Amino acid sequence: MTTTVTKTINPAGGGGGYDYSSWNAWIADCPADLRAGSGTDQIWLGIGSGAISSAANILTVSGILQDATHYVHASAADLGVVTALRFDSANGHTISCTGSYVNIILNSSSFTRFSNLQIEGTDTSVFGARPPILDNVGAAGVLLIDKCILETEKTPCVDIYGSSQEINNSLCVVRGADRLVIANLKNGAQATNTAFVVPSDKTPATTAFFGSYATAILKNCPIFGVVALSTGTAPTYTTCFNDLGSPPSGVTQVTYDTSLFNNITNATRDFRIPIGSALRDAGTTDVPNAGTDIVGKTRASGTFDVGPWEYPDDVTVDVVGARIVASGGLFLWPTIGAFGERDIVLLPPVSSSIISMEVPVPSLPVPVTIIAMGTPEADNSIIDLYPPGTVPLVDVAVSLTGLSVTVGQGAFAFDIAQALTGMSVTATGGVLVPSTAVTLTGMSATATGGVLVPSTAVTLVGQAATASQGVMVPALALAFTGQAATATGGVLVPATAVALLGQAATVSKGDLTVELAIPMVGQVATTGQGVFSFSGNVDQALTGMAATVSGGLLVPEVSGVLVGQSASATGGTMVPSLVVPLVGMSALTTGGVLVPNLSTSLVGMVATTGQGVFVFGVVGALVGQSISVAQGALSPALAIPLVGRSITITRGAFSFAGDMIVNVTGVFATGLVGPVVTLGAAREYDLWVNTTVLDLVVVVSPQEAFAILASTDSTVVTLSDEAYVSGAVPDLVA
């Protein structure tokens, strides 16, 4: 009985626990006769892993007696293609040979097989470059190359000879300059579902194939980036594709662009096919040679795709109450609200993910069509429906209890007409749009990397909404109690028309926009990076509200009394607009812009800017106000006297204008330069503080503008309530 002797090959050798450090060591240890009877009755299988790079010959298979069922087979676990179909050391096992005049793989023994190998020859010399796999068996020899990626700079990707030598489900790319031929298919050699291409941004090859003696046979092969199809003996073609005019029989002309393959430029080449490719379902079924594609997927039950990559079939199933679990695809459910036929469409994902969705099931069996679309990650979709046809029926038109909906990437939308209890909705990387018209209890909605748009028309109790990355737009028309809304890296836009009690809104990165029409009690709004704004519709008292901006824009707009409000901008811009008295308000800008706009009295207000700009306008009395600028600019506009005010500037600019008489005392590092310090008619005073240690008193008349520009790091300017002391100003002029 034939046994398969499997050995592992990896350049890490014994350090990685492998059997051989190199392919040549593996083949040199192969029995001389693998056949039954005369030999060991074995298949000598090598499984390579890791990335092998060498300037010397990688593998020479010669002197071994084989037959159709006892053979040498150099392979790897699989190509591991997860991102793009091309030679890529990030995927599977790769062999890269930099040598010139070196046979990367030389086969001189009939019946040898190669599969799942990525082989690259980087030699660019005209005569020195050799094909990744050079067969030297001769016309009577048998050779199979299957599911391989063969790339070269100049020389043909493969050189096979004889009607029993085949290359199937493989990708051959020549990507250097001045190349002549993509493949030598001689004396009846065969190629099935193998792509022969030159990237679109490279000079086309002179010809795709060189043939001699018997006619080579090509089936389901895309051939692009060439000036001519063949030289020498012309092959016969069956359902092949090419972009040249007047194609021969069996070749269909089609434009070489990204509608055909995912990417055709050299640096980012990806020769998988997209959903709408002309190569899809355009081939000829050939199960013996191409039953599985280059990554091992079973090809479509109907007509095969052209080329190494098979796009998956549409799958149509009848769901009579089921839970659907799919990986690698995306869901769009556009007609969930209506009973009858429903479509679930797997959309192009950004990366592989797992989608788990429990489907609410109507009272009658509903046919569901699941269609795999888009980029080939969806090809790995696994769709399980269970338990088949036996799940208790649930009517979508009534209550859903314990429903869980998760969207990894893509879009998920549903309409719900009645009560939802305990529903959990999550969008990891797409769009989630639940629409609910009635009471939601205990619902939680999360959008990690996409768009979440729950629309609720009635009372929400205990609802939590979170957008980690992306956009979340819950619209709420009625009372919220205990609601928490968080946007970590996206946009959160809850719109609320009624009372909010204990609501907390947080934006770490992104935008948070809330609209409030009635009183807010105990509300806390925080934005880490991004924009937080609430506007317009707050015309009543806000009590205990706190607003914080760490790194973005905070724009609260309040038109009624604020009591105990605090606003903080750490690294962005905060623009609270207040038209009524503020009591006990504190505003802090650590590293951004803070622009409170105050039109009435401020009592006990504290304004601080750490880094950035702090601007506020005050038209009424300020009593006991303290202003500090650490770095940046602070520009309060004051229309009335200031009493007991203190201003400190560490670095930056401080300016204000208004009716005031102030006493300025400053301690400056060194000299004082007063380029524009003018008393009198101009009513404009600028102190240019440079390096002088100064104890300065300035008398400012009403309506005069006054600005201090601190140009050193250590400048400290203190305005005290000794506002009527005079006498120092002339010295400044001097």
Add this chain to the structure above:
Amino acid sequence: MEILIPVVASGAAVDCWKPGDLIDYHPDGHSWTVRERTNPNWRIIQVDVLQTTLDALADQPVPQLGVTKRVREWGLNLSLLPDPSLFIGARTQEIISLTRKQCTDAIVKKP
């Protein structure tokens, strides 16, 4: 550099691996596998040879379709090495050390 060579032919075919053919080479200290260290038909030689020497030992004849005479164009003539007994029979040491001259003196081009 450490090189791996067979000391007996891998088969009877004219184009099988022959004694003294270069199978593989790695820098000193390579973690050879158990099979590579214990195969009685192989030897590991530590020798400070130049890359050009390795290139020559790895060189292959230009293939003639259907006619492959040998795996390597050059090889070590084991009988020319200082202690040929090390290359006969079972392995007596895991790695054999040679000087560059000892090695290059034994390199021959095959007929």
